Amino acid sequence: MSSVPTDAPLDAPALRERVAEFVSRYDPATTKQEDFLAARFDAGLAWVHFPPGEGGLGAPRSLQETVDAEFARFGFTPTGRERLVIGLGMAAPTILAFGTPEQRQRYLRPLYTGAELWCQLFSEPGAGSDLAALGTRAVQEGDSWVLNGQKVWTSLAHHADWAILLARTDPDVPKHQGLTYFICDMRAPGVEVRPLRQLTGEAEFNEVYLNDVRIPDTQRLGSVGEGWRVAQTTLMNERVSIGGQPEPREGGLIGTVTDTWRSRPDLRTPGTHDELLRLWVRAEAARLTKERLRQQLAAGQPGPEGSAAKLAFAELNQEISGVELEMLGQEGLTYTDWTFRRPEGIEFTERDAGFHYLRSKGNSIEGGTSEVLRNIIAERVLGLPAEPRTDKDLAWKDLPR
Amino acid sequence: MSSVPTDAPLDAPALRERVAEFVSRYDPATTKQEDFLAARFDAGLAWVHFPPGEGGLGAPRSLQETVDAEFARFGFTPTGRERLVIGLGMAAPTILAFGTPEQRQRYLRPLYTGAELWCQLFSEPGAGSDLAALGTRAVQEGDSWVLNGQKVWTSLAHHADWAILLARTDPDVPKHQGLTYFICDMRAPGVEVRPLRQLTGEAEFNEVYLNDVRIPDTQRLGSVGEGWRVAQTTLMNERVSIGGQPEPREGGLIGTVTDTWRSRPDLRTPGTHDELLRLWVRAEAARLTKERLRQQLAAGQPGPEGSAAKLAFAELNQEISGVELEMLGQEGLTYTDWTFRRPEGIEFTERDAGFHYLRSKGNSIEGGTSEVLRNIIAERVLGLPAEPRTDKDLAWKDLPR
Amino acid sequence: MSETTPDLLYTDVEEELRSSVRALLADKSPVSAVLGRVDEGGAAVVDSALWQELAGLGTTGLPLDEELGGSGATFREAAVVAEELGRGLAPVPYLGSAVMVTSALMSLGRDEAALLEALATGGSVAALAVGLATAPDAPFPTSVRAAADGTLSGTVEGVADAIAADRLLVPASGPEGPALCLVDAAETRRSAVVSLDMTRPLTDVDVSGASGRLVASGQRADTALRAALVNGCALLSAEQLGIAEWALETTVDYVGTRTQFGRPVGSFQALKHRLADLWVGVSQARAVVRNAADAVAAESSEVELNASLAQSFVSDVAVRATEEAVQLHGGIGFTWEHPLHLYLKRAKSDAIALGTPDRHRRVLSRLADIPS
């Protein structure tokens, strides 16, 4: 196989050739995954749209799918990446956009290889949908910042090495203007992680208490007071990530429930049949909508349907699981286990019906409530006028709480 | 039969005795209805809670039901009163509350007997839910007012002798403060009534144009600028009036559709069966709720369920008629007649399915939109905080339009 | 259609009863205490001390004549108690003992006067040994067999209130068909089930070897069991109403104080409209529940229809109320530490208990002549 000339045009055939060349040097069957990924990062095949030297080649973003597919074709699809979702999906693009060269150098490679895990310290008990109202204080002392406050709904905090964190550095200006964005060492003194038990009995998330935690100013991302703008980059990358592969029909919970229906004639009633058919139709419509969005993204025409996809997903999961429980009747009155535990990557659809029902309640809260998503669609997509706001120009410290 | 002592206590037995005595003098079988009603008015048995001489006896309002039931028992239930709904339901209580002795003397008796018909000139094209924003101008000239403007959604205007009317007498103050309430002679020069054709093809309502209409100051109801307060009395009496008799199960549209289902096995499918059963359950729940409200009113414990009843009625009518059309399939694709016409008292349930579907669309708009009713419930019943308002303190003339 | 117009209001006596029960629960069983109990699990969830207090208030024998240790009232009053127990999520065997077994035994006249009195006064607690999801129109259960000498064999899965009971009323298949047998709970093997509804723990009951005393057989047994289940449906809907009311009120309170974007979130119109719609649903549920309770008390010929109407309507309202409550509480409503999830689990389980709304619509199809 010929080596790839470095001045080749960055199109799909060229990238396929680069992957082939890479695989000829690093056999996925025999190379340790972390080493393989490190080499892939160095070869610019991690995120092809990132700059050379930082995991990419400066290629068009749309070509990433080609590269991933090509690696998959050669039998390499990295595993155990679930825990990297915040690092890969949110921290990386933010560090790329706002990080200093030193920061990009320090964080991106171990983030990509999985050597370091990331979590996100944004939400607070008093600042959920209204994230900009958050109150965790960061006070500058010399070349460090001292942080105090409480964060919630933090997944992976109990495993993470690093966190992206938003804190208030100036309470005397309006809320969006007094925020600063930091990278926080989760092993630093004063960082206390406590499991946050949820209604399923499990604790997927954590509360994180910050007591006089010192963060060096070199771990500030973006300028002081620019935190809100930096966070927008993070959050834009949070909404439903659309995978590279089309989702099959009856993927997800609708498949689980329809299979139960097929295998359990004893559960069938005409009324439930009609309900199931209605849900099946809606699930299929949602699936096709997601597929259309995937095609739009692949064609470089991103649409606003991402918010819609998340909204529809939450509603469907909740309704399907509600019908599932009632369909099961007496069996639906039981639950597998209420014992407190910390789950590790157990597939949602493989859990019991009670868990489907309870866990799906979070789908319309986590990662942007359905109410916030509707506001976004109404104002940004449909262009409907905003509501009168009273909180945008007041100093944060004077806001009602 | 003994005559009734005038100092008898005004309780139910006494009122029953009065009715019996009245009927012994005016035989409903032989007395002309208008004469019968005039005599009944004079006997204080029209509205027993009105003052003596003005159709009543100053008795508790809750006793009216007793009197009506007693007259019905003696075979007298007045007919053809549909056209009097605005006079009886809205004008009368307002005139009673705010009218001068001369006005009460002049208007109440012919209103009650049906000798004079009333309509309501409130809504305008630019002031629907936000009624207080209305712009019909009334300018004082000597001892008259000169009115100019346009009113819409006026039922009965083409038959009416009189109208209750709300007009702006001062555009320089906030909108609720610059309104005055009038009684308008519908035969006065400058009053032009035009039919307002609706999507059913019919015109139940009218547009009313006022061109230099002169109204004597003696036809003003309440003080100048007090119109909004006067109108509250009118509107409080508009919401669903609860009849004296319990509504039977399957009263209304659900009965029509369920009967179609029973008599037409060819239309039955399992899916429609489930839809019909769900609607039947909801209709029965709405009926019982209305019955409960009726019992509360009869017990002198009025509840806020009136708004809820109207809201539920509109939703149900719309959903039931939608299912009816689809259930009928091919037959649902036709309509009886699109010809322009002015309907006179044709029973809603006796019309075709297309008419049910189209006409019921108005149920959530007329007499307070469903959105306004939800606001009322949220703020007045649940006590949820009001939205920020910007229109309450601005002069009417400076409001955005 | 209906014989007489039902009384859909609450009497003064009923309102007084409500106040006493509410005050008792606020004092002895605040929801924070219930939350603590569920972490214990199994039999520890049931609050026997509270049950004795409720008996002391006379709430456990309301429909029984005074000579039977009851209050000489009716199931209308009992429905008000059920509303309050739902509202407070009180972990007591009211549905099983004071409603279902009491109804079954009442339908037998004076035969079981002694046990009725024991149930009314708190001297005994009984449960009806059927799976909690059993609908009133289900065939008479056959999972338990009764031999001629009264010896029972078989298992009943997912029984409510059995964990706290000393007596079980067991429908069984006897030598001459349907049989209702009373057994001493201590003679049975009861294994706790992990229940979706943490405040009404279910039990699998193995009655094999226990000696049952036959209290009714044939048509009489069937009638008694139907009475238990139909009355159970009516009273369960009252419990569901209490749950829905708690969820609505708690949510209205929360959104009135929770501030986001510089305003109480309850001032946002989208939330206001959803809560208004929910209030409409709860108002309607109240009328439907009163109607069903009145039908039970009046021994109306339409009691079955009205009980199924209540189960098919109120189940959905209670589920929706608790689901909306979780959503409108945001993150906190998703946590274990807030009691909302106990109400959500109860509401969803109640929707399945004694037949799903779908099942009850099928009952209505038959009773209201709306053929499939």
Added chain:
Amino acid sequence: MSETTPDLLYTDVEEELRSSVRALLADKSPVSAVLGRVDEGGAAVVDSALWQELAGLGTTGLPLDEELGGSGATFREAAVVAEELGRGLAPVPYLGSAVMVTSALMSLGRDEAALLEALATGGSVAALAVGLATAPDAPFPTSVRAAADGTLSGTVEGVADAIAADRLLVPASGPEGPALCLVDAAETRRSAVVSLDMTRPLTDVDVSGASGRLVASGQRADTALRAALVNGCALLSAEQLGIAEWALETTVDYVGTRTQFGRPVGSFQALKHRLADLWVGVSQARAVVRNAADAVAAESSEVELNASLAQSFVSDVAVRATEEAVQLHGGIGFTWEHPLHLYLKRAKSDAIALGTPDRHRRVLSRLADIPS
């Protein structure tokens, strides 16, 4: 499951086609003109001049080869035309002539090349003589009988587009079973029906005595009729999408300018959330419609499933969009003078046309193996 991933986007060619049709309608058939036509009623509603313009644009023969006078495109492009005709509520016989009869004749190969060419070029207009509510899985119609000599007898009620047609394709019961016959419309008696959908007037067609030319019989006739109905479902869903989009956009525009309480009513959150939900529905409908059109164009083995999916999903979205539009326009949306009611009537009729959503869910039950 699906053989290949469908292309759910619009091609550049499709977008150009959309622009031409939209511009044509804006010029020749603004909705105000349509509103004027419906007051005439009956045949006068149909805009024959507009039909000729559409033929001139090549939109009436899109799926036909160029040698047949067509554009050599597919039903994917035709679906874009249907979206625009729905959006503009154009009173032309597209569904009957360019979709359903064209589909039926195309399934017969070259047998009817001359008529296909006439339909494609606007030289002829044809209608499928079935009641508009006929679903694709309905039994082959038998209300018309064809004698051995081709003479027809019988009546078909509620036929779409027949009023404007010169030819009718009539499913009939022939001597050897199912038969598809072509008749000269002038030989039939057509009586206008008062239609709920004022912009697609229906006709009762009495074909008695007319001489039919047999174009297919037996299985072949059945296949041709199914093709007409299934393709009709897919393309009808595109029309419904156009209606829903018009309703949503018109409403968003209206609430953005209508002021009440000193604010545009579109700034009230409850309305915003409803419109956001509606937009989600319309977005989903777009994917479902593209999927169905692609299945038709690709002659996918799952075309029937995807067409029924489209009818069961998009019908409800279009009805909801027009119903919300009426409600959110307030009083003005309830008047005859505003065109909204024409869209409401079309949307509701379209939900019944070619089978209700309920009917299509039953089709899906069979095709997706979700047994009752």
